[in-house]
Amino acid sequence: MYKIVRKKVLNPTVTQMEILAPLVAKKAKPGQFIILRTDEDGERIPLTVAGTDPEEGTVKIIFQVVGGTTEKLNHMNQGDSLQDFVGPLGRPTETEGIKKVCIVGGGVGCAIAMPVAQEFHRLGADVTSIIGFRSKDLLILEDEFRACSNKLVVMSDDGSYGRHGNVTVPLKEMLEAGEKFDLIITIGPLIMMKFVTLTAKPFGVPVTVSMNPIMIDGTGMCGGCRLTLIKDGKPVTKFACVDGPDFNGYEVDFDEAMSRSRMYFGFERKSHESICNLYKQEAR
Amino acid sequence: MALDPKKHEMPVQDAVVRGKNFDEVALGYTKEVAIAEAQRCLNCKNRPCVSGCPVNISIPEFIAEIKKGEFEEAYRIINKTSSLPAVCGRVCPQETQCESKCTLGIKYESVGIGRLERFVADWHNEHATEKPAKPAPNGHKVAIVGSGPSGLTCAGDLAKKGYAVTVYEALHTAGGVLVYGIPEFRLPKKIVAKEVQTLKDLGVDFQENVVIGKTLTIDELFEMGNEAVFVGSGAGLPRFQGIPGESLKGVYSANEFLTRSNLMKAYRDVNDTPIMKGGKVIVSGGGNVAMDAARTALRLGAEVHIVYRRSMAELPARKEEVEHAEEEGIHFDILTDIKEILGFHNPDDPRDERNGFVTGVRCVKTQLGEPDEKGRRRPVDIPGSDFVLEADTVVIAIGTSPNPLIKDTTPGLEINSHGGIIVNEDGLTSRKGIYAGGDAVTGAATVISAMGAGKTAAAAIDEYLSK
Numbered sequence: 001m002y003k004i005v006r007k008k009v010l011n012p013t014v015t016q017m018e019i020l021a022p023l024v025a026k027k028a029k030p031g032q033f034i035i036l037r038t039d040e041d042g043e044r045i046p047l048t049v050a051g052t053d054p055e056e057g058t059v060k061i062i063f064q065v066v067g068g069t070t071e072k073l074n075h076m077n078q079g080d081s082l083q084d085f086v087g088p089l090g091r092p093t094e095t096e097g098i099k100k101v102c103i104v105g106g107g108v109g110c111a112i113a114m115p116v117a118q119e120f121h122r123l124g125a126d127v128t129s130i131i132g133f134r135s136k137d138l139l140i141l142e143d144e145f146r147a148c149s150n151k152l153v154v155m156s157d158d159g160s161y162g163r164h165g166n167v168t169v170p171l172k173e174m175l176e177a178g179e180k181f182d183l184i185i186t187i188g189p190l191i192m193m194k195f196v197t198l199t200a201k202p203f204g205v206p207v208t209v210s211m212n213p214i215m216i217d218g219t220g221m222c223g224g225c226r227l228t229l230i231k232d233g234k235p236v237t238k239f240a241c242v243d244g245p246d247f248n249g250y251e252v253d254f255d256e257a258m259s260r261s262r263m264y265f266g267f268e269r270k271s272h273e274s275i276c277n278l279y280k281q282e283a284r
Numbered sequence: 285m286a287l288d289p290k291k292h293e294m295p296v297q298d299a300v301v302r303g304k305n306f307d308e309v310a311l312g313y314t315k316e317v318a319i320a321e322a323q324r325c326l327n328c329k330n331r332p333c334v335s336g337c338p339v340n341i342s343i344p345e346f347i348a349e350i351k352k353g354e355f356e357e358a359y360r361i362i363n364k365t366s367s368l369p370a371v372c373g374r375v376c377p378q379e380t381q382c383e384s385k386c387t388l389g390i391k392y393e394s395v396g397i398g399r400l401e402r403f404v405a406d407w408h409n410e411h412a413t414e415k416p417a418k419p420a421p422n423g424h425k426v427a428i429v430g431s432g433p434s435g436l437t438c439a440g441d442l443a444k445k446g447y448a449v450t451v452y453e454a455l456h457t458a459g460g461v462l463v464y465g466i467p468e469f470r471l472p473k474k475i476v477a478k479e480v481q482t483l484k485d486l487g488v489d490f491q492e493n494v495v496i497g498k499t500l501t502i503d504e505l506f507e508m509g510n511e512a513v514f515v516g517s518g519a520g521l522p523r524f525q526g527i528p529g530e531s532l533k534g535v536y537s538a539n540e541f542l543t544r545s546n547l548m549k550a551y552r553d554v555n556d557t558p559i560m561k562g563g564k565v566i567v568s569g570g571g572n573v574a575m576d577a578a579r580t581a582l583r584l585g586a587e588v589h590i591v592y593r594r595s596m597a598e599l600p601a602r603k604e605e606v607e608h609a610e611e612e613g614i615h616f617d618i619l620t621d622i623k624e625i626l627g628f629h630n631p632d633d634p635r636d637e638r639n640g641f642v643t644g645v646r647c648v649k650t651q652l653g654e655p656d657e658k659g660r661r662r663p664v665d666i667p668g669s670d671f672v673l674e675a676d677t678v679v680i681a682i683g684t685s686p687n688p689l690i691k692d693t694t695p696g697l698e699i700n701s702h703g704g705i706i707v708n709e710d711g712l713t714s715r716k717g718i719y720a721g722g723d724a725v726t727g728a729a730t731v732i733s734a735m736g737a738g739k740t741a742a743a744a745i746d747e748y749l750s751k
Contacts, residue, residue: 043556084456086493222540223522259640263533267558
């Protein structure tokens with residue numbers, strides 16, 4: 001069992017937890033993920049590591065309530081224990097040789113982008129961060145990004161905070177103004193990562209995207225997390241859990257990935273509703 | 285007494301009834317039937333059956349105890365060489381191993397050795413109350429990577445000799461393929477749990493949720509005081525066919541489909557893990573894993589077709605599994621090769637929720653041509669024989685390729701061109717103190733051959749550390 005040491009609500013749908021898992025805390029690097037189960041009948045879900053404290057032996061996770069399991073997780077509190085917590089899985093984000101980087105995060109993806117930005121900052125790179133949210137009340141981690149970025153742009157879809165518009169708007173302006181990034185790293189909804197890649201393409205800047213598909217074991221066994229890369233015009237199947245989660249944005253077949261991410265949409269909706277109803281009954 | 289030319293039938297659940305539940309298919313011998321079957325054994329002096337067993341169980345000796353009704357003694361004899369008798373009695377291909385060497389089998393049906401082994405193990409699990417005595421520690425520490433059949437066997441053999449053994453498992457439950465791969469109706473999970481508990485009683489420590497190669501490396505296991513490491517990490521990445529449509533929604537690898545049902549218990553409504561069920565399921569492949577996937581899909585309520593590109597005679601699965609599958613109503617579309625998986629596409633509405641889901645497979649009929657390098661006749665497409673089979677789910681069961689996690693993080697560990705770890709006859713790898721066995725070495729094979737490898741490695745580790 002893995003104890004929840006601290007819990008913090010970041011916004012109405014996003015929660016941060018620190019979990020006691022000393023072996024994982026010792027090893028995890030930015031870009032890697034963990035898999036957890038809340039209880040004996042729970043499903044295994046992957047969550048990217050949002051930070052570690054190796055001395056305390058804790059791992060930080062940040063999640064958005066989207067389905068049954070995250071709803072259950074959100075109802076757990078400091079002092080409760082998770083059934084299972086395994087990692088770190090996947091490959092860490094490549095940082096070598098990067099002097100000037102642009103980090104583009106969207107929504108809860110910013111939670112994953114934050115430790116990556118911090119790592120580049122620690123390594124002495126020039127960090128530009130563009131973070132976007134639907135609206136002001138969904139904003140997270142602004143102070144953390146400010147602390148590790150040479151330049152920070154906050155965007156909101158509805159204009160309720162920061163600049164109005166998508167993350168691709170300032171990215172395009174910067175690229176057109178002649179900013180020379182060695183690498184753009186984008187983490188967030190698939191559709192956003194697709195458009196960040198398309199925005200960067202005319203400027204020839206390498207783009208790394210962080211994929212977060214449906215997984216079970218996370219060690220390469222099930223193949224559920226497979227995605228297609230187009231290399232030299234040919235499709236190549238890769239497993240996000242062992243080959244990723246970071247991939248070259250120009251090679252990823254985003255449309256397929258978006259379709260696959262909706263495989264259990266019907267189940268997920270039903271499961272979320274039934275779990276919500278359970279909590280409502282308990283509350284009565 | 286006249287010798288019965290046939291072995292005693294294994295009682296099974298009715299085919300129609302069992303197609304709707306996940307309870308075990310084979311029900312096991314009663315005491316009376318076991319004794320009667322044991323009496324068919326000729327107790328040959330040269331013991332040919334023993335040479336057919338990868339772990340050299342003293343077969344005539346344990347059968348002799350069954351004849352006398354001394355079932356616990358029979359168990360003790362089996363347990364001397366096998367750590368997992370209740371498992372082997374169920375999933376070993378005895379017909380190609382011990383039973384294929386049985387003298388009776390020359391003229392009649394061989395003795396039902398597997399069925400007797402199962403009876404003895406079940407009898408012990410039901411009646412024995414004594415826990416095995418913990419052996420005196422010998423002061424040596426060994427780590428085992430993976431809790432599948434090879435790892436459990438290696439752990440058991442070493443623990444019995446007094447080694448302090450720690451087994452590391454990447455998943456949340458110990459048992460490896462016995463838990464995530466082989467379905468409940470063929471191997472109830474409580475039997476695996478019981479065998480694991482027996483090892484715990486012997487003093488073996490199990491650490492679940494530790495991925496060797498990620499959470500810890502093999503070199504760190506040595507730094508932690510282990511003097512030898514056995515790698516039984518199993519087969520790995522599922523293979524796909526490389527045909528169009530394999531990324532459509534509703535296409536699973538057999539590993540994923542079985543893991544969802546077995547390990548995650550998606551077949552039970554109370555569990556959170558989803559699985560596609562019902563409708564029409566196509567399973568591509570003809571091995572034991574394909575049979576397991578097909579029979580699981582059937583129990584989840586589907587109409588199931590196995591599509592295999594050779595004929596019934598070439599099916600690599602055990603005969604018994606094929607027979608069970610046929611009895612349960614699984615369709616065999618043989619001499620058929622899948623060329624493409626077809627999906628739904630509404631050109632007028634990209635938001636149509638059905639878009640990207642499987643609708644069928646495009647197949648071609650085949651005929652058998654010249655034998656390949658393994659001597660199996662190669663399937664050749666019959667031109668113009670294309671046809672479409674409707675499907676809601678497609679399960680690809682054509683094998684696996686080795687997992688790279690351990691080789692990538694263990695400098696000096698040599699692997700072959702297929703990605704399997706290279707070992708000598710003792711299971712020793714290219715690195716001192718690191719042994720390996722099972723599917724991680726051979727690629728996908730049987731439970732018992734993995735157990736044999738675990739046993740060989742345990743003996744070699746004992747010799748290495750006793751020096």
